[in-house]
Structures are given as structure tokens and as C-alpha cells.
Amino acid sequence: MSKRISITAFIAGLSIIAIVGFKPISHAISEMVKPAPVEQNVMGVIYQQRAAEYRALCFQAYNIAMHKIDDAAKGKKKNIKLAVITDLDETAVDNSGYAVRCFEEGHGYTDDSWNKWCNDAVADSVPGSVTFFKYAEKKGVTIFYVSNRSNAALAKTMEKMKRLGFPQVSEDHFKLKTTTSSKEERRREIAKNYKIVALLGDNLVDMDAAFDKAPENVRQHAADSLRMAWGDRYIVFPNATYGDWENALYMDYRKAHPEVKSISLDSIYAIRVRALKKY
Ligand SMILES: [Mg+2]
Numbered sequence: 650m651s652k653r654i655s656i657t658a659f660i661a662g663l664s665i666i667a668i669v670g671f672k673p674i675s676h677a678i679s680e681m682v683k684p685a686p687v688e689q690n691v692m693g694v695i696y697q698q699r700a701a702e703y704r705a706l707c708f709q710a711y712n713i714a715m716h717k718i719d720d721a722a723k724g725k726k727k728n729i730k731l732a733v734i735t736d737l738d739e740t741a742v743d744n745s746g747y748a749v750r751c752f753e754e755g756h757g758y759t760d761d762s763w764n765k766w767c768n769d770a771v772a773d774s775v776p777g778s779v780t781f782f783k784y785a786e787k788k789g790v791t792i793f794y795v796s797n798r799s800n801a802a803l804a805k806t807m808e809k810m811k812r813l814g815f816p817q818v819s820e821d822h823f824k825l826k827t828t829t830s831s832k833e834e835r836r837r838e839i840a841k842n843y844k845i846v847a848l849l850g851d852n853l854v855d856m857d858a859a860f861d862k863a864p865e866n867v868r869q870h871a872a873d874s875l876r877m878a879w880g881d882r883y884i885v886f887p888n889a890t891y892g893d894w895e896n897a898l899y900m901d902y903r904k905a906h907p908e909v910k911s912i913s914l915d916s917i918y919a920i921r922v923r924a925l926k927k928y
Contacts, residue, residue, distance in 0.1 A: 690748050690757075693890035697745040704776045706887045711777035714847050714884050718788050721846045732843035733785055734836060736850035737796035737806070739888040741782070741815065743773040748890055758891070767802040770809035775886065779814045786816040791843060795835050795855070797826040833858040851888035865897040 697703050714733065721731050738744050747766040751757060766772075782792055798806055803825060810818045824835040832854060839845065853860040856878075859871035872879075879885060 690890050691752065693888075694745050694748045694752070696889050697739075697743070697887075698749075703887055707776040707778075710849070710884050710886050711781040713880055714781055714849060715784055717847045717881075717884075718785055718790055721844070722788050722790075725844075730791060730843045731789065731846050732791040732793055732839060733846050734793045734795050734839060734848045735782075736852065736855040737794055737798060739775070739851040739890075739892075740849050740855065740886045741775055741778045741794070742806075742810070742813075743775050745890070746771060746773070764799075764802065767798060768805050770805045770812075772809060774813045774815070783814070783816050790846060792817045792822055793824055793835075793839050794822055795824045795832050795839075797830050797832070800825050800827070830854075831858060831861045833861065845882075847882055847884050849884045849886065851886040852892045853883075853885070854893055856883040856885075860893065863893075863897065865894075868894070868897055 718731070718733070725731060735741055744766065747763065750766065751762060754762070756762065785792055794810075796806075803820070803823060807818050807820075807823070824832075824839070836845075836848070848856040850856055853868065853872065857871065857875060859875070860868055863871065875883065
């Protein structure tokens with residue numbers, strides 16, 4: 650058992666003891682299970698699908714990216730090749746339908762259901778994305794789709810993106826997850842041959858290694874340290890449904906078993922929400 654899992658189990662255990670006393674763990678868990686943890690995501694998904702603010706934020710992000718391309722193209726020397734690096738999920742591709750599917754099926758994120766979603770190739774595009782990437786291509790900018798989708802999902806991902814109208818959808822433009830989820834190595838490889846105009850993502854690990862597997866306080870400090878990069882080299886998209894911010898709140902939260910997730914949620918409430926600023 651890894652140290653992380655041990656700590657997770659220990660804190661979860663403390664929560665059980667604090668609330669239900671010294672009952673057998675299995676009994677305690679069944680008493681602790683809250684309404685399906687997937688319900689936590691509902692407002693985030695509604696925001697993504699229905700809030701005009703969500704759409705406005707996406708258009709705003711892509712407008713900034715367009716300005717970045719214009720600026721870079723103006724002073725560009727002939728031998729310099731320009732590129733944009735973009736994440737896929739919740740940056741170029743809208744998977745809110747996956748969250749709805751999970752909700753209807755009564756479970757949270759699972760690798761199996763995610764792989765099925767990718768294979769079904771039914772995702773939509775994020776507002777403004779196709780227009781922006783077509784603009785980038787028109788301006789001679791190379792697009793790199795840097796994603797932690799697996800290589801097994803590449804063919805279906807490309808098929809869907811072609812249907813949605815994304816340009817430069819060929820294998821050489823995709824840098825998917827291989828041995829590590831960190832995107833730093835892939836970014837460095839691209840930067841050897843291209844001048845990176847901007848990096849686009851909904852998760853701060855899409856832009857900077859400072860956020861790789863970082864706890865909450867490190868993430869917040871890094872976001873502050875990089876304050877001049879946001880809306881400049883780094884362009885952020887809204888995602889209120891999931892992200893590394895969840896795992897930073899509570900270790901490996903996103904992929905936790907639903908029962909552990911319910912207990913973890915209690916711990917988040919106990920440890921975090923009570924500690925929120927009330928002003
Ligand atoms: Mg993403």
C-alpha cells in the first residue's frame with residue numbers, strides 16, 4: 650500500500666470514527682454512504698451546458714489566443730515556425746455529455762466508462778474552438794493537440810474531431826499520454842522546433858510543470874507566481890466539473906471508489922469547508 654493511500658485510508662478512518670464511533674468498518678461505510686457522489690457534479694455540468702457565462706469565458710479565451718497569434722505573426726522571422734499547444738478535453742472538446750451519462754448510469758468517473766465514451770465519439774466542440782483552430786491554420790501556425798487520452802483512443806478521437814471540423818487532425822499533431830501524465834516532456838519536444846505562441850488548457854498542468862501532482866497550497870502559490878502569464882502565454886478555460894484541483898483537495902479524489910469518495914467528501918467538508926474563509 651502506498652504512503653498516499655495509507656494516509657487517505659487513515660483520514661477516512663478517522664472520519665468514520667468521529668461520526669459513527671467504533672463500529673465495524675463495513676457497517677460504518679454503509680451508514681456513511683451519501684446520495685450518489687456523482688450528484689456533486691450536477692451544478693458544474695449545468696454550468697457548462699447552460700450558463701451563458703461558460704460560453705462567454707470560452708470565447709474570451711479563444712479571442713485572446715487569436716490576438717496572440719496576430720501579434721506573433723507580425724514580427725515573425727521567416728525561419729521561425731509558430732505553434733500553439735492545446736489540451737483536448739474541456740479545452741477543445743466538450744465532454745459534458747459524459748458527465749450526464751455517468752449521472753444517468755449512477756456512477757462517477759471510471760476508466761471503462763470513459764474509454765467507452767471516447768470510443769462512442771459523440772463529444773461536442775468547446776464554443777469558439779473550431780473557429781480558432783481554423784484561424785491558426787490560416788495564419789500558418791502548427792497545432793499540437795497534447796492530451797492525456799490514451800493512444801488506444803486516438804483513432805476515434807481523430808474521427809470525431811474531423812467531423813467537428815478541427816484542422817490538422819493527423820497523427821503527427823497529437824501528443825497523447827505514454828508513460829507519464831506530465832505534459833512537460835511533450836511540451837519541451839515541441840519547443841525544440843517551434844516557437845510556442847500560447848498554451849491552452851482547462852487544467853493548469855496543461856501549461857506548466859509547477860502544477861504537476863502539486864498539493865493545493867503549491868498550486869495556489871504557483872498560480873500567484875505566474876500571474877503575468879495568464880491571458881498571455883497561458884490561456885485558461887473554465888471547468889467546474891473536474892480537474893487536478895479536485896485531487897489537490899483530497900488525494901486522488903477523482904478516481905476514488907464511490908464509497909471512499911463519499912467518505913472523502915465528508916472529510917473534505919470536515920477539513921476544508923469548515924476552514925473556508927467566512928469574511
Ligand atoms: Mg482538459
